[in-house]
Amino acid sequence: MVDVTRDIVLDALKSVRGPDLEGNIVDLGMVSDVFISDGKVYFSITVPADRAKELDPLRAAAERCVKDVPGVKGAMVALTADRKAGDAPRPAPPAAKASAGPSHSSHAHAGHSHAGHSHGSSAPAGGARQPTAAQKAGIPGVGAIIAVASGKGGVGKSTTSVNLALALQANGLKVGILDADIYGPSMPRLLGISGRPQQIDGRLIRPMENYGLKVMSMGFLVDEEVAMIWRGPMIQSALLQMLREVQWGDLDVLVVDMPPGTGDAQLTMAQQVPLAGAVIVSTPQDLALIDARKGLAMFRKVEVPVLGIVENMSYFIAPDTGHRYDIFGHGGAQREAERIGVPFLGGVPLTMGIRETSDAGTPVVVSDPEGEAARIYREVAAKVWEQVTAKAADTGRAPPRIVFE
Numbered sequence: 001m002v003d004v005t006r007d008i009v010l011d012a013l014k015s016v017r018g019p020d021l022e023g024n025i026v027d028l029g030m031v032s033d034v035f036i037s038d039g040k041v042y043f044s045i046t047v048p049a050d051r052a053k054e055l056d057p058l059r060a061a062a063e064r065c066v067k068d069v070p071g072v073k074g075a076m077v078a079l080t081a082d083r084k085a086g087d088a089p090r091p092a093p094p095a096a097k098a099s100a101g102p103s104h105s106s107h108a109h110a111g112h113s114h115a116g117h118s119h120g121s122s123a124p125a126g127g128a129r130q131p132t133a134a135q136k137a138g139i140p141g142v143g144a145i146i147a148v149a150s151g152k153g154g155v156g157k158s159t160t161s162v163n164l165a166l167a168l169q170a171n172g173l174k175v176g177i178l179d180a181d182i183y184g185p186s187m188p189r190l191l192g193i194s195g196r197p198q199q200i201d202g203r204l205i206r207p208m209e210n211y212g213l214k215v216m217s218m219g220f221l222v223d224e225e226v227a228m229i230w231r232g233p234m235i236q237s238a239l240l241q242m243l244r245e246v247q248w249g250d251l252d253v254l255v256v257d258m259p260p261g262t263g264d265a266q267l268t269m270a271q272q273v274p275l276a277g278a279v280i281v282s283t284p285q286d287l288a289l290i291d292a293r294k295g296l297a298m299f300r301k302v303e304v305p306v307l308g309i310v311e312n313m314s315y316f317i318a319p320d321t322g323h324r325y326d327i328f329g330h331g332g333a334q335r336e337a338e339r340i341g342v343p344f345l346g347g348v349p350l351t352m353g354i355r356e357t358s359d360a361g362t363p364v365v366v367s368d369p370e371g372e373a374a375r376i377y378r379e380v381a382a383k384v385w386e387q388v389t390a391k392a393a394d395t396g397r398a399p400p401r402i403v404f405e
């Protein structure tokens, strides 16, 4: 097997003509740094913002060209607008960009060829509205996509995502989970999955599977050190690829474990994917609640319905006596939810069981399905699904097929 190097990739890319068929994209300085990990090649191509949409074939040509290089197992190419190769990451906070809509010039990613249908990032300039969920390209076979988000890290978002996914499944739905936390993927550990997903027909990726859940995570594809140096457009491209180039099959619901915060990944999801809604995870502490509000505001700005708030580590259950202690000022999230008018989806206690089963790759909903924690997660899941069904009815989209007894 030939070892692929940056020089080999750049040499191959010299055969790709620039826009208007002048020169080649390498000599024109349009190609970013090239990252190679395990035979997969990642880079972006800088194009004028106003031509991003029109130049998608250039992106596709570059991707094909690299895929044909011997030893290359895959290529992921993103278009970046208005930036020179090798520039520092964009300084502007992505959260601020949400209000400007997807059309501002310095941020016009053309997305991915399979993102198709070119909604969102390529919207016309001049205050264009966000596409509504119904207008955005869905994922074939996937009924509803739910984002699980938090304003800050460490509040138990991933623990909540995985148990929520398993609880939705326990309630009778077909469920997948996408770990979009590119900088700190946790699904491989939480679900005890290792190894790499296989490609089918050289194009679609077959998701990994455990406990009946279809699972995709950046952690299966890319070393963490590589992901750490990715810039916005590459993250977006990777996310879109994980959504659209994975053979999810028939799913009632895809749960997306978002990275913490209100950055690029959230915006991509919200802008390009028809999210049925977002679940916000918060702890009772005031600070986390303030951050949760930021998350709420972001989803509202991009017109993604907020399905509700889950209060995690809501109270403590003593392992010896089973007594409950409201040591964290329990109830903060519920009050906050009521105040801002979003549904309260439930409180999950802080228990050793939840922590230990997460660490062991056997989430509590599957390892102790009769236990109190599993019951609480199933209740949360039922409320989430109620909201999804209600929101779908509100927006006139086809209601999900399955109804709880």
Ligand SMILES: Nc1ncnc2c1ncn2[C@@H]1O[C@H](COP(=O)(O)OP(=O)(O)OP(=O)(O)O)[C@@H](O)[C@H]1O
Pocket: 150, 152, 153, 154, 155, 156, 157, 158, 159, 160, 181, 184, 186, 260, 312, 313, 348, 349, 350, 351, 352, 354, 355, 356, 358, 359
């Ligand atoms: N209800 C709970 N009871 C006990 N431990 C919990 C609970 N929820 C989460 N934890 C533990 O808290 C830690 C952080 O949880 P988790 O990784 O899910 O948070 P996160 O918000 O996704 O964090 P990050 O932002 O780092 O991805 C983990 O060790 C997890 O096992």
